[in-house]
Amino acid sequence: MDKAEAIRVFESLASAVRLDVYRLLVRQGEEGMVAGAIAAALDIPATTLSFHLKAMSHAGMVTVAQEGRFLRYRANLAQMRDMVAFLTEECCGGQPGKCLAPPEPAACTPETPATRRKG
């Protein structure tokens, strides 16, 4: 991820509407959501939502797939992880010792039991 893309990612999350959309899609997981359903769930006019979805899609934070007349949007978690890696890189590159500690990846614990720790 380069600087320009990182900026687009941050812009994708830097407003209440966009953060709401993103969080909604994250909660939906793989199922994602059709544009109209997002608009209904968040009570946003279609044009306004489309404006934001376009920006988020351009930033790679969401993916879009056509299903007949519908457009299904999904959160792209890989892009978020890349963004975190970008920030970590920023940090560690100059000051390894002062970098982010691996704080608690256990909050997530996807499938590696080795990463488990105290609750």
Place this chain on the structure above:
Amino acid sequence: MDKAEAIRVFESLASAVRLDVYRLLVRQGEEGMVAGAIAAALDIPATTLSFHLKAMSHAGMVTVAQEGRFLRYRANLAQMRDMVAFLTEECCGGQPGKCLAPPEPAACTPETPATRRKG
């Protein structure tokens, strides 16, 4: 970190100027930088820089300490970690299995126990 604070954090990183300032401060580490030095390094007018530093400070992304006539700014890495935790929480809360895998904390290798908890 609540939603409003998260938005401020993202706004702090969503422009080239601010991202440049933040990265510069990260590279400086604990030493930080005085406002005038930042302005000189990045070739930004004092007023413009002050505008952005205020926003970043309000978001908690940088800290400021007075040293005589000077104001020394430092990147607040703890806030960035909290932001990452906020995003992770978003993700894991609804879909633990599909959450961010612990990608490679080894890229950092902090191993300083002092950096474990946030200050």
Place this chain on the structure above:
DNA sequence: CCCACCCTTCCAGAATACTGGAACTATTGA
């Protein structure tokens, strides 16, 4: 084909953010 439907793009007005010169406050040194 034709229409209903879903969503997007177009566009203009509103709102917000950015920029930087001038003035101001705070601190230091003489």
Place this chain on the structure above:
DNA sequence: TCAATAGTTCCAGTATTCTGGAAGGGTGGG
């Protein structure tokens, strides 16, 4: 106290983004 320095706030002009109605492009059912 006075002058110089560091940085901020004030303020205006400029630029950018956001908003949502109207119109347009695809898609599927009849």
